[in-house]
Amino acid sequence: MINSTVAWITFRALFGRKRALLFVLPAIVLIVLTLALKSAHNTQSDWAALVLGRVGVGAVVPLTALLVGTSVLGSEIDDNSVMHLLATPVPRRDVIVSKVAVSALVTALFAAVPVLIAGIIAQGPHSLAIGCFLGGVLGSIVYSCVFVFISAALRHPVIYSLAYVALWEELISTLVSGAKYLSVEQWSLGLAHSISGDGDLGSHLTMTPSLVLSAIAVVLTVFYASERLSAFTVRAD
């Protein structure tokens, strides 16, 4: 399923662009914020859950995934360099799975691991840090699938991905109760809440629906992204 050559080219492409410098920014903001709140006096007792849940899992993970996920395929489609990859007999599903794997790994490294570090800074190796880290890993995987799918299916993937995160997750899913079932953030927080038992994370889902819905999202997005890439057409000049 994972083609090591596709993954290697993707890594090289990802870190060969100046955009790679942006990957670390959300994590830096999270760590700095955590250090600032830790050293501040008179902070709320639930500040750690708020920072790790809302900022870490709810903002750092999707933003990093957006930057990485739209780069691994969208940039190659934009400049047509993807044609060199597609002018080979590699199954398109393997291309998508390899791209998603690289995106998930890099997102986990630049977002989920900093969430763990922030959690340890806040409360030590507590279950909240572990729960948010695992929630962040889940988010890294599912967001990567969603953003790679958007890159394969639509032009201007950054705009659509941003719209999903900003409008759907941050606005609609908080206003419309049913929308939480279609929110990657809620699935991630659901897992984090189930592991940590911390009620301040703002989760509306438990572990089972979070994992089941995540698995369905992964299968569907990988399948449709592969279908879209199989039907990749060159745009007219």
Added chain:
Amino acid sequence: MSAVEQAAVPVDGQETPEPDGPAIVRLDHVTHWYGNVVAVNDITLELGPGVTGLLGPNGAGKSTILHLLSGFLSPSRGSVTIAGVSPWRHPDVFRTVGLVPERDSVYAFLTAREFVTASAKLHKLPEPKAAAERALELVEMTAAADRPIQTYSKGMRQRAKVAAALVHDPKVLLLDEPFNGMDPRQRLHMMDLLRGLGAGGRTILFSSHILEEVEKLADTVQVVVAGRLAASGDYRTIRRLMTTRPHVFKLHSTDDRALAGVLIASVAVQGVELTKDGLEVHASDHGTFTRELAKLSRAAGIGLREVIPSDESLESVFAYLVGA
């Protein structure tokens, strides 16, 4: 049977994989629209081993044909097959096909050696490094192979792309404007390489808008104008057709009206039109007309001030072929 014939699935139950041997490239009444624009219009052609030039002015539909053949476009109507298999949604066709796209977008952060070796690995060749070295030697890129592609000239990038397309020794090689950016020496070397591959039984199709490139390299020519196949076949046959076309000259003399009367009597002239700038003469025989023009005008006591052949451009030749 070759790998592609075993792996690819015939479309609509109508395509039958061809037996092992040269891969035949077929377009059967193929039309392709981009929205409301017809890029390729009812083209039928069949290509076998040898070098074929796809000739046409910019925007004629050459790249669209190559993208249809490489499965990066689906025909709106008609069918496209390579070795009996539709390339659309069949990546296995690339076991048989090598593609050199026109666009200059490559993985510029890789070196040529990395790029070609990656291509060999993607084709799952048993010895990818050795295959990459062979391909780099073929295009004379071994000396610069360890430099990142982003440091290359356009001609060197083209050669790196050709090496990547040749690494699996494909039966069919599709090249979109392969000589763009190459210097004369690189151009000659690439022509020798492609000629050798064609003579070795491979089906080579390259596009160009430069008549001389096609003349030097191609055994057969497919001329595309405005999405239609304007002429097809042996280059010399088409060339003869071109030389019999009426040649248009713009003339200016001391007495245009009198010169028109003199010229219309010549058998080498099909028609004369008096325009505000002088005369527009349609000559049926280029050689006879140019020899007679000076004699006739001198005999009539008319001085020639300007003689401009106005349809010598490739586009004019194509326009004639469309009408022919």
